[in-house]
Amino acid sequence: MRRNPERRQTLIDAAIEVLAKEGARGLTFRAVDAEAAVPPGTASNYFANRDDLFTQVGGRIYERLLPDEATIARSREGVQDQTRYAELMHELVHRVSAFNSGYLALLELRLESTRRPELRAVLTKRIREDIDANIGHHTASGLPGDSTSVMLLYLALNWLIVERLTLPDIFTEQEIHELVDAAVQRSLNT
Amino acid sequence: MRRNPERRQTLIDAAIEVLAKEGARGLTFRAVDAEAAVPPGTASNYFANRDDLFTQVGGRIYERLLPDEATIARSREGVQDQTRYAELMHELVHRVSAFNSGYLALLELRLESTRRPELRAVLTKRIREDIDANIGHHTASGLPGDSTSVMLLYLALNWLIVERLTLPDIFTEQEIHELVDAAVQRSLNT
DNA sequence: AACGTAGTACTACAGGTGGAGTGGTGTCAA
DNA sequence: TTGACACCACTCCACCTGTAGTACTACGTT
Numbered sequence: 001m002r003r004n005p006e007r008r009q010t011l012i013d014a015a016i017e018v019l020a021k022e023g024a025r026g027l028t029f030r031a032v033d034a035e036a037a038v039p040p041g042t043a044s045n046y047f048a049n050r051d052d053l054f055t056q057v058g059g060r061i062y063e064r065l066l067p068d069e070a071t072i073a074r075s076r077e078g079v080q081d082q083t084r085y086a087e088l089m090h091e092l093v094h095r096v097s098a099f100n101s102g103y104l105a106l107l108e109l110r111l112e113s114t115r116r117p118e119l120r121a122v123l124t125k126r127i128r129e130d131i132d133a134n135i136g137h138h139t140a141s142g143l144p145g146d147s148t149s150v151m152l153l154y155l156a157l158n159w160l161i162v163e164r165l166t167l168p169d170i171f172t173e174q175e176i177h178e179l180v181d182a183a184v185q186r187s188l189n190t
Numbered sequence: 191m192r193r194n195p196e197r198r199q200t201l202i203d204a205a206i207e208v209l210a211k212e213g214a215r216g217l218t219f220r221a222v223d224a225e226a227a228v229p230p231g232t233a234s235n236y237f238a239n240r241d242d243l244f245t246q247v248g249g250r251i252y253e254r255l256l257p258d259e260a261t262i263a264r265s266r267e268g269v270q271d272q273t274r275y276a277e278l279m280h281e282l283v284h285r286v287s288a289f290n291s292g293y294l295a296l297l298e299l300r301l302e303s304t305r306r307p308e309l310r311a312v313l314t315k316r317i318r319e320d321i322d323a324n325i326g327h328h329t330a331s332g333l334p335g336d337s338t339s340v341m342l343l344y345l346a347l348n349w350l351i352v353e354r355l356t357l358p359d360i361f362t363e364q365e366i367h368e369l370v371d372a373a374v375q376r377s378l379n380t
Numbered sequence: 381a382a383c384g385t386a387g388t389a390c391t392a393c394a395g396g397t398g399g400a401g402t403g404g405t406g407t408c409a410a
Numbered sequence: 411t412t413g414a415c416a417c418c419a420c421t422c423c424a425c426c427t428g429t430a431g432t433a434c435t436a437c438g439t440t
Contacts, residue, residue, distance in 0.1 A: 002387080002388060002389090003388090004386080004387090004388070004389095007388090007389095012413075015222055020276075022215065023212045023213060023214050023215045023302070024213050024215070025212070025214070025215030025216050026215050028425085028426060028427090029427070029428095030425075030426060031426095032425085038389085038390090039389070039390050039391070040390090040391085040392095041389095041390080041391080041392090041427095041428085041429085042390085044427070044428065044429085045388085046391090049427095050427095096352075104301065104304065106299060107297070107301060108355040110352070110357065111213060111294065111297060111298060111301070111356060112213070113356060113357065114294065114355070115211075116326075116355060117328060118360075120357060123357055124357045124359045127338070127360060128359075128360055131360070140305055142213060148368070148369070148372045148410080149376075151317055151365075151369060152346055152369065152372060152373055152376060155345065155346040155347075155349040155350055155353075155369070155373070156342055156345040156346045156349070158349040158352075159298070159344075159345040159346070159348040159349040161344055162348075162349070162352075163345075165304070165328050166300040166301060166303060167300065167303065167310060167313055167317060168316050169310075169314045169318075170314060170318055170321070175341075178338070179338070179341060179342065179345070180302060182338045183341060183342055183345070186339075186342060186376045186379055186380075189376055190357060190376075192415060192416090193414085193415090194414090194415070194416095197415090197416090218398085218399060218400085219399075219400070219401095220398075220399055220400085221399095228400095228416085228417090229416070229417045229418065230418080230419095231400095231401085231416095231417080231418075231419090232416080232417080233404085234400070234401065234402085235415085235416090239400095302425090349431080
Protein backbone atom coordinates (compact mmCIF):
# COMPACT_ATOMS: atom_id res chain seq x y z
CA MET A 1 0.00 0.00 0.00
CA ARG A 2 1.59 3.27 -1.16
CA ARG A 3 1.38 6.40 0.99
CA ASN A 4 1.98 9.42 -1.22
CA PRO A 5 -0.94 11.63 -0.13
CA GLU A 6 -1.05 13.89 -3.19
CA ARG A 7 -1.23 10.91 -5.46
CA ARG A 8 -3.96 9.34 -3.37
CA GLN A 9 -5.88 12.62 -3.61
CA THR A 10 -5.41 12.69 -7.36
CA LEU A 11 -6.69 9.15 -7.62
CA ILE A 12 -9.74 9.83 -5.47
CA ASP A 13 -10.61 12.92 -7.47
CA ALA A 14 -10.22 10.90 -10.64
CA ALA A 15 -12.50 8.28 -9.13
CA ILE A 16 -15.19 10.94 -8.64
CA GLU A 17 -15.03 11.79 -12.32
CA VAL A 18 -15.19 8.13 -13.25
CA LEU A 19 -18.26 7.67 -11.06
CA ALA A 20 -20.04 10.55 -12.73
CA LYS A 21 -19.09 9.43 -16.22
CA GLU A 22 -19.33 5.66 -16.03
CA GLY A 23 -21.48 4.93 -13.01
CA ALA A 24 -20.69 2.92 -9.92
CA ARG A 25 -20.11 -0.31 -11.71
CA GLY A 26 -17.65 1.41 -14.02
CA LEU A 27 -15.49 2.46 -11.11
CA THR A 28 -12.58 0.06 -11.52
CA PHE A 29 -8.92 0.41 -10.67
CA ARG A 30 -8.05 0.55 -14.31
CA ALA A 31 -10.62 3.24 -15.06
CA VAL A 32 -9.25 5.36 -12.22
CA ASP A 33 -5.72 4.88 -13.53
CA ALA A 34 -6.78 6.00 -16.97
CA GLU A 35 -8.74 9.03 -15.69
CA ALA A 36 -5.86 10.13 -13.47
CA ALA A 37 -3.41 9.53 -16.32
CA VAL A 38 -1.15 7.35 -14.22
CA PRO A 39 0.26 3.97 -15.21
CA PRO A 40 -2.09 1.00 -15.00
CA GLY A 41 -1.80 -0.77 -11.68
CA THR A 42 -1.32 2.43 -9.67
CA ALA A 43 -4.78 2.43 -8.10
CA SER A 44 -4.25 -1.18 -7.11
CA ASN A 45 -1.33 0.00 -5.02
CA TYR A 46 -3.35 2.66 -3.24
CA PHE A 47 -6.56 0.86 -2.39
CA ALA A 48 -6.89 -2.58 -0.89
CA ASN A 49 -9.93 -3.44 -3.02
CA ARG A 50 -12.93 -1.83 -4.66
CA ASP A 51 -14.79 -1.61 -1.40
CA ASP A 52 -11.94 0.39 0.07
CA LEU A 53 -11.96 2.65 -2.97
CA PHE A 54 -15.68 3.31 -2.61
CA THR A 55 -15.36 4.07 1.06
CA GLN A 56 -12.51 6.50 0.58
CA VAL A 57 -14.36 8.28 -2.18
CA GLY A 58 -17.42 8.43 0.06
CA GLY A 59 -15.34 10.16 2.71
CA ARG A 60 -13.90 12.68 0.31
CA ILE A 61 -16.77 13.57 -1.98
CA TYR A 62 -18.64 15.39 0.70
CA GLU A 63 -15.71 17.65 1.49
CA ARG A 64 -15.62 18.75 -2.09
CA LEU A 65 -19.32 19.49 -2.21
CA LEU A 66 -19.38 21.63 0.92
CA PRO A 67 -18.61 25.32 0.57
CA ASP A 68 -15.12 26.41 1.48
CA GLU A 69 -14.31 28.49 4.56
CA ALA A 70 -14.49 31.80 2.73
CA THR A 71 -17.95 31.05 1.39
CA ILE A 72 -19.19 30.03 4.81
CA ALA A 73 -17.78 33.18 6.38
CA ARG A 74 -19.39 35.31 3.70
CA SER A 75 -22.73 33.59 4.24
CA ARG A 76 -22.80 34.78 7.85
CA GLU A 77 -22.26 38.41 7.00
CA GLY A 78 -24.97 41.00 6.56
CA VAL A 79 -28.55 41.01 7.67
CA GLN A 80 -30.02 37.57 8.15
CA ASP A 81 -33.47 37.90 6.71
CA GLN A 82 -35.53 35.86 4.34
CA THR A 83 -34.27 37.64 1.25
CA ARG A 84 -30.72 36.96 2.23
CA TYR A 85 -31.58 33.36 2.92
CA ALA A 86 -33.08 32.94 -0.53
CA GLU A 87 -29.94 34.46 -2.01
CA LEU A 88 -27.81 31.89 -0.23
CA MET A 89 -29.99 29.07 -1.45
CA HIS A 90 -29.65 30.28 -5.04
CA GLU A 91 -25.92 30.29 -4.53
CA LEU A 92 -26.06 26.80 -3.12
CA VAL A 93 -27.96 25.43 -6.06
CA HIS A 94 -25.49 27.01 -8.44
CA ARG A 95 -22.44 25.89 -6.57
CA VAL A 96 -23.57 22.30 -6.40
CA SER A 97 -24.81 22.28 -9.96
CA ALA A 98 -21.50 23.68 -11.08
CA PHE A 99 -19.59 20.80 -9.58
CA ASN A 100 -21.72 18.65 -11.76
CA SER A 101 -19.69 15.47 -11.62
CA GLY A 102 -19.37 15.70 -7.85
CA TYR A 103 -23.09 15.67 -7.32
CA LEU A 104 -23.68 12.92 -9.85
CA ALA A 105 -20.93 10.90 -8.19
CA LEU A 106 -22.66 11.33 -4.84
CA LEU A 107 -25.87 10.01 -6.31
CA GLU A 108 -24.04 7.03 -7.71
CA LEU A 109 -22.54 6.43 -4.31
CA ARG A 110 -25.96 6.60 -2.68
CA LEU A 111 -27.24 3.94 -5.01
CA GLU A 112 -24.13 1.85 -4.55
CA SER A 113 -24.51 2.13 -0.81
CA THR A 114 -27.59 -0.08 -1.01
CA ARG A 115 -25.07 -2.83 -1.78
CA ARG A 116 -22.15 -1.75 0.47
CA PRO A 117 -22.85 -1.42 4.19
CA GLU A 118 -19.51 0.24 4.91
CA LEU A 119 -20.12 2.92 2.33
CA ARG A 120 -23.64 3.40 3.66
CA ALA A 121 -22.28 3.99 7.14
CA VAL A 122 -19.82 6.61 5.89
CA LEU A 123 -22.45 8.47 3.88
CA THR A 124 -25.07 8.31 6.60
CA LYS A 125 -22.68 9.82 9.12
CA ARG A 126 -21.59 12.63 6.82
CA ILE A 127 -25.02 13.60 5.67
CA ARG A 128 -26.59 13.44 9.10
CA GLU A 129 -23.81 15.73 10.34
CA ASP A 130 -24.43 18.14 7.50
CA ILE A 131 -28.14 18.32 8.18
CA ASP A 132 -27.56 18.88 11.88
CA ALA A 133 -25.00 21.59 11.14
CA ASN A 134 -27.47 23.34 8.87
CA ILE A 135 -30.15 23.20 11.52
CA GLY A 136 -27.72 24.53 14.10
CA HIS A 137 -26.62 27.34 11.87
CA HIS A 138 -30.15 28.27 11.04
CA THR A 139 -31.24 28.32 14.65
CA ALA A 140 -28.27 30.47 15.64
CA SER A 141 -28.86 32.92 12.81
CA GLY A 142 -32.15 34.11 14.24
CA LEU A 143 -33.97 33.59 10.98
CA PRO A 144 -37.64 32.72 11.08
CA GLY A 145 -38.47 29.05 10.71
CA ASP A 146 -37.65 25.92 12.67
CA SER A 147 -35.70 22.71 12.11
CA THR A 148 -38.52 21.39 9.97
CA SER A 149 -38.04 24.36 7.68
CA VAL A 150 -34.41 23.46 7.19
CA MET A 151 -35.20 19.85 6.43
CA LEU A 152 -37.95 20.71 3.97
CA LEU A 153 -35.59 23.03 2.17
CA TYR A 154 -32.97 20.32 2.16
CA LEU A 155 -35.44 17.92 0.57
CA ALA A 156 -36.74 20.27 -2.07
CA LEU A 157 -33.39 21.66 -3.13
CA ASN A 158 -31.79 18.26 -3.38
CA TRP A 159 -34.39 17.00 -5.77
CA LEU A 160 -34.31 20.25 -7.68
CA ILE A 161 -30.63 19.67 -8.29
CA VAL A 162 -31.24 16.07 -9.30
CA GLU A 163 -33.86 17.23 -11.74
CA ARG A 164 -31.60 19.83 -13.22
CA LEU A 165 -28.62 17.54 -13.58
CA THR A 166 -30.34 14.44 -14.87
CA LEU A 167 -33.27 15.78 -16.90
CA PRO A 168 -32.50 19.44 -17.55
CA ASP A 169 -35.52 19.95 -19.81
CA ILE A 170 -38.09 19.30 -17.08
CA PHE A 171 -37.78 22.76 -15.54
CA THR A 172 -36.51 25.93 -17.17
CA GLU A 173 -33.91 28.09 -15.44
CA GLN A 174 -36.70 30.53 -14.72
CA GLU A 175 -38.84 27.87 -13.07
CA ILE A 176 -35.90 26.68 -11.00
CA HIS A 177 -35.30 30.19 -9.80
CA GLU A 178 -38.92 30.61 -8.81
CA LEU A 179 -39.04 27.23 -7.12
CA VAL A 180 -36.05 28.10 -4.96
CA ASP A 181 -37.75 31.34 -3.91
CA ALA A 182 -41.02 29.59 -3.21
CA ALA A 183 -39.29 26.81 -1.30
CA VAL A 184 -37.57 29.30 0.98
CA GLN A 185 -40.67 31.36 1.52
CA ARG A 186 -43.06 28.53 2.23
CA SER A 187 -40.79 26.34 4.26
CA LEU A 188 -40.03 29.21 6.61
CA ASN A 189 -43.72 29.88 6.95
CA THR A 190 -44.43 27.96 10.15
CA MET B 191 -36.23 -9.87 -33.31
CA ARG B 192 -38.82 -11.98 -31.48
CA ARG B 193 -42.34 -10.61 -30.92
CA ASN B 194 -43.96 -12.53 -28.08
CA PRO B 195 -45.34 -9.64 -25.99
CA GLU B 196 -45.70 -11.48 -22.67
CA ARG B 197 -42.13 -12.61 -22.85
CA ARG B 198 -40.97 -9.12 -23.69
CA GLN B 199 -42.89 -7.85 -20.65
CA THR B 200 -41.29 -10.48 -18.47
CA LEU B 201 -37.87 -9.48 -19.71
CA ILE B 202 -38.48 -5.78 -19.11
CA ASP B 203 -39.72 -6.41 -15.60
CA ALA B 204 -36.67 -8.54 -14.97
CA ALA B 205 -34.54 -5.69 -16.30
CA ILE B 206 -36.06 -3.38 -13.67
CA GLU B 207 -34.99 -5.76 -10.93
CA VAL B 208 -31.52 -6.03 -12.42
CA LEU B 209 -31.23 -2.24 -12.54
CA ALA B 210 -32.15 -1.95 -8.88
CA LYS B 211 -29.83 -4.74 -7.82
CA GLU B 212 -26.81 -4.29 -10.04
CA GLY B 213 -26.99 -0.72 -11.28
CA ALA B 214 -27.16 0.58 -14.81
CA ARG B 215 -23.87 -0.82 -15.89
CA GLY B 216 -24.92 -4.23 -14.64
CA LEU B 217 -27.90 -4.26 -16.96
CA THR B 218 -26.69 -6.74 -19.56
CA PHE B 219 -28.57 -9.17 -21.75
CA ARG B 220 -27.18 -12.07 -19.78
CA ALA B 221 -28.18 -10.58 -16.44
CA VAL B 222 -31.72 -10.04 -17.71
CA ASP B 223 -31.84 -13.63 -18.95
CA ALA B 224 -30.75 -14.88 -15.55
CA GLU B 225 -33.19 -12.68 -13.62
CA ALA B 226 -36.09 -13.68 -15.85
CA ALA B 227 -35.02 -17.32 -15.64
CA VAL B 228 -34.99 -17.77 -19.39
CA PRO B 229 -32.21 -19.38 -21.42
CA PRO B 230 -29.13 -17.26 -22.06
CA GLY B 231 -29.37 -15.45 -25.35
CA THR B 232 -33.10 -14.74 -25.05
CA ALA B 233 -32.78 -11.02 -24.29
CA SER B 234 -30.47 -10.70 -27.28
CA ASN B 235 -33.39 -11.84 -29.40
CA TYR B 236 -35.78 -9.26 -27.97
CA PHE B 237 -33.72 -6.09 -27.94
CA ALA B 238 -31.56 -4.78 -30.73
CA ASN B 239 -28.86 -3.57 -28.33
CA ARG B 240 -28.41 -2.22 -24.82
CA ASP B 241 -29.61 1.21 -25.82
CA ASP B 242 -32.86 -0.28 -27.02
CA LEU B 243 -33.20 -2.19 -23.77
CA PHE B 244 -32.71 0.97 -21.72
CA THR B 245 -35.24 2.89 -23.74
CA GLN B 246 -37.89 0.21 -23.47
CA VAL B 247 -37.37 -0.06 -19.73
CA GLY B 248 -37.62 3.72 -19.49
CA GLY B 249 -40.98 3.58 -21.20
CA ARG B 250 -42.31 0.88 -18.92
CA ILE B 251 -40.95 1.77 -15.51
CA TYR B 252 -43.15 4.79 -15.13
CA GLU B 253 -46.32 2.81 -15.76
CA ARG B 254 -45.45 0.52 -12.92
CA LEU B 255 -44.76 3.37 -10.52
CA LEU B 256 -48.01 5.19 -11.14
CA PRO B 257 -51.04 4.16 -9.10
CA ASP B 258 -53.52 1.86 -10.78
CA GLU B 259 -57.00 2.98 -11.85
CA ALA B 260 -58.65 1.86 -8.62
CA THR B 261 -56.25 3.84 -6.50
CA ILE B 262 -56.75 6.93 -8.61
CA ALA B 263 -60.53 6.61 -8.41
CA ARG B 264 -60.35 6.17 -4.67
CA SER B 265 -58.16 9.23 -4.32
CA ARG B 266 -60.91 11.40 -5.82
CA GLU B 267 -63.55 10.28 -3.39
CA GLY B 268 -64.52 12.02 -0.19
CA VAL B 269 -63.90 15.54 0.94
CA GLN B 270 -60.92 17.18 -0.67
CA ASP B 271 -59.33 19.05 2.15
CA GLN B 272 -55.82 19.38 3.44
CA THR B 273 -56.11 16.43 5.81
CA ARG B 274 -57.23 14.21 2.99
CA TYR B 275 -54.40 15.50 0.83
CA ALA B 276 -51.84 14.65 3.48
CA GLU B 277 -53.33 11.19 3.73
CA LEU B 278 -52.89 10.69 0.01
CA MET B 279 -49.30 11.84 0.19
CA HIS B 280 -48.55 9.35 2.96
CA GLU B 281 -50.06 6.68 0.77
CA LEU B 282 -47.93 7.82 -2.13
CA VAL B 283 -44.71 7.64 -0.16
CA HIS B 284 -45.61 4.17 1.03
CA ARG B 285 -46.65 2.91 -2.36
CA VAL B 286 -43.51 4.10 -4.05
CA SER B 287 -41.29 2.94 -1.22
CA ALA B 288 -42.96 -0.44 -1.34
CA PHE B 289 -42.05 -0.91 -4.99
CA ASN B 290 -38.52 -0.41 -3.85
CA SER B 291 -36.73 -1.79 -6.86
CA GLY B 292 -38.91 0.21 -9.22
CA TYR B 293 -37.91 3.50 -7.69
CA LEU B 294 -34.25 2.57 -7.46
CA ALA B 295 -34.35 1.47 -11.08
CA LEU B 296 -35.81 4.83 -12.05
CA LEU B 297 -32.96 6.58 -10.28
CA GLU B 298 -30.47 4.41 -12.11
CA LEU B 299 -32.18 5.28 -15.35
CA ARG B 300 -32.00 8.98 -14.55
CA LEU B 301 -28.28 8.73 -14.03
CA GLU B 302 -27.87 6.62 -17.13
CA SER B 303 -29.83 9.15 -19.12
CA THR B 304 -26.94 11.60 -18.76
CA ARG B 305 -25.20 9.25 -21.19
CA ARG B 306 -28.12 8.21 -23.41
CA PRO B 307 -30.02 10.99 -25.18
CA GLU B 308 -32.81 8.68 -26.33
CA LEU B 309 -33.47 7.50 -22.81
CA ARG B 310 -33.38 11.08 -21.58
CA ALA B 311 -36.04 12.06 -24.09
CA VAL B 312 -38.31 9.22 -23.00
CA LEU B 313 -37.95 10.01 -19.32
CA THR B 314 -38.33 13.76 -19.79
CA LYS B 315 -41.59 13.29 -21.64
CA ARG B 316 -43.04 10.88 -19.09
CA ILE B 317 -42.12 12.90 -16.07
CA ARG B 318 -43.21 16.20 -17.49
CA GLU B 319 -46.58 14.63 -18.31
CA ASP B 320 -46.87 13.29 -14.79
CA ILE B 321 -46.15 16.67 -13.22
CA ASP B 322 -48.66 18.38 -15.48
CA ALA B 323 -51.27 15.75 -14.69
CA ASN B 324 -50.72 16.28 -10.99
CA ILE B 325 -51.07 20.02 -11.36
CA GLY B 326 -54.24 19.55 -13.38
CA HIS B 327 -55.72 17.20 -10.88
CA HIS B 328 -54.88 19.48 -8.02
CA THR B 329 -56.40 22.51 -9.68
CA ALA B 330 -59.58 20.61 -10.51
CA SER B 331 -59.93 19.27 -6.98
CA GLY B 332 -60.53 22.68 -5.50
CA LEU B 333 -57.88 22.21 -2.86
CA PRO B 334 -56.03 25.25 -1.59
CA GLY B 335 -52.62 25.86 -3.14
CA ASP B 336 -51.39 26.56 -6.64
CA SER B 337 -49.18 24.83 -9.20
CA THR B 338 -46.10 25.86 -7.24
CA SER B 339 -47.49 23.95 -4.28
CA VAL B 340 -47.71 20.82 -6.35
CA MET B 341 -44.18 21.19 -7.64
CA LEU B 342 -42.74 21.86 -4.20
CA LEU B 343 -44.45 18.77 -2.89
CA TYR B 344 -43.12 16.81 -5.83
CA LEU B 345 -39.60 17.95 -5.04
CA ALA B 346 -39.71 17.29 -1.32
CA LEU B 347 -41.41 13.91 -1.52
CA ASN B 348 -39.10 12.65 -4.22
CA TRP B 349 -36.03 13.36 -2.16
CA LEU B 350 -37.69 11.98 0.94
CA ILE B 351 -38.13 8.70 -0.89
CA VAL B 352 -34.54 8.78 -2.10
CA GLU B 353 -33.37 9.34 1.42
CA ARG B 354 -35.45 6.53 2.77
CA LEU B 355 -34.41 4.05 0.11
CA THR B 356 -30.72 4.82 -0.06
CA LEU B 357 -29.81 5.87 3.48
CA PRO B 358 -32.65 4.67 5.69
CA ASP B 359 -30.93 5.71 8.91
CA ILE B 360 -30.96 9.43 8.14
CA PHE B 361 -34.59 9.93 9.08
CA THR B 362 -36.72 7.78 11.35
CA GLU B 363 -40.16 6.63 10.26
CA GLN B 364 -41.57 9.15 12.68
CA GLU B 365 -39.56 12.00 11.13
CA ILE B 366 -40.61 10.94 7.66
CA HIS B 367 -44.23 11.01 8.69
CA GLU B 368 -43.86 14.48 10.17
CA LEU B 369 -41.99 15.74 7.15
CA VAL B 370 -44.74 14.62 4.82
CA ASP B 371 -47.31 16.43 6.96
CA ALA B 372 -45.20 19.54 7.12
CA ALA B 373 -44.50 19.45 3.40
CA VAL B 374 -48.21 19.33 2.61
CA GLN B 375 -49.09 22.01 5.09
CA ARG B 376 -46.41 24.49 4.16
CA SER B 377 -46.44 23.99 0.42
CA LEU B 378 -50.16 24.65 0.30
CA ASN B 379 -49.65 27.76 2.35
CA THR B 380 -49.51 30.37 -0.42
C1' DA C 381 31.57 12.58 -1.53
C1' DA C 382 30.32 7.78 -2.03
C1' DC C 383 27.21 4.31 -0.72
C1' DG C 384 23.16 1.91 0.91
C1' DT C 385 18.36 1.74 1.76
C1' DA C 386 13.50 2.63 1.62
C1' DG C 387 9.74 4.04 -0.70
C1' DT C 388 7.62 4.75 -4.85
C1' DA C 389 6.80 4.86 -10.04
C1' DC C 390 6.42 2.19 -13.80
C1' DT C 391 6.03 -2.12 -16.74
C1' DA C 392 4.62 -6.53 -17.88
C1' DC C 393 2.31 -10.64 -17.43
C1' DA C 394 -0.71 -14.51 -15.79
C1' DG C 395 -5.10 -15.87 -14.78
C1' DG C 396 -9.76 -15.29 -14.76
C1' DT C 397 -14.49 -13.54 -15.67
C1' DG C 398 -18.21 -12.41 -18.21
C1' DG C 399 -20.64 -10.73 -22.05
C1' DA C 400 -22.02 -10.18 -27.18
C1' DG C 401 -23.50 -12.30 -31.02
C1' DT C 402 -24.85 -16.06 -33.84
C1' DG C 403 -26.02 -20.41 -35.87
C1' DG C 404 -28.23 -24.66 -35.27
C1' DT C 405 -31.81 -27.76 -33.53
C1' DG C 406 -36.10 -28.88 -31.52
C1' DT C 407 -41.09 -27.81 -30.95
C1' DC C 408 -45.62 -26.26 -31.75
C1' DA C 409 -49.40 -24.42 -34.26
C1' DA C 410 -51.61 -22.73 -38.30
C1' DT D 411 -45.25 -28.04 -44.67
C1' DT D 412 -43.85 -23.77 -43.06
C1' DG D 413 -42.86 -20.10 -39.98
C1' DA D 414 -42.04 -18.27 -35.56
C1' DC D 415 -40.07 -18.99 -31.50
C1' DA D 416 -37.62 -21.45 -27.47
C1' DC D 417 -33.57 -23.35 -26.28
C1' DC D 418 -28.68 -24.55 -26.48
C1' DA D 419 -23.83 -24.30 -27.56
C1' DC D 420 -19.87 -22.24 -29.06
C1' DT D 421 -16.54 -18.60 -30.40
C1' DC D 422 -14.56 -14.29 -30.02
C1' DC D 423 -13.35 -10.50 -27.40
C1' DA D 424 -12.86 -6.91 -23.95
C1' DC D 425 -11.53 -5.99 -19.62
C1' DC D 426 -10.16 -6.45 -14.85
C1' DT D 427 -7.40 -8.01 -10.79
C1' DG D 428 -3.30 -9.03 -8.47
C1' DT D 429 1.38 -9.28 -8.37
C1' DA D 430 6.21 -9.78 -9.50
C1' DG D 431 9.97 -7.41 -11.07
C1' DT D 432 12.71 -3.39 -12.49
C1' DA D 433 14.00 1.47 -12.46
C1' DC D 434 14.24 5.74 -10.24
C1' DT D 435 14.79 9.18 -6.54
C1' DA D 436 15.59 11.06 -2.06
C1' DC D 437 17.59 10.75 2.04
C1' DG D 438 20.50 9.32 5.72
C1' DT D 439 24.97 7.24 6.98
C1' DT D 440 29.75 6.85 7.20
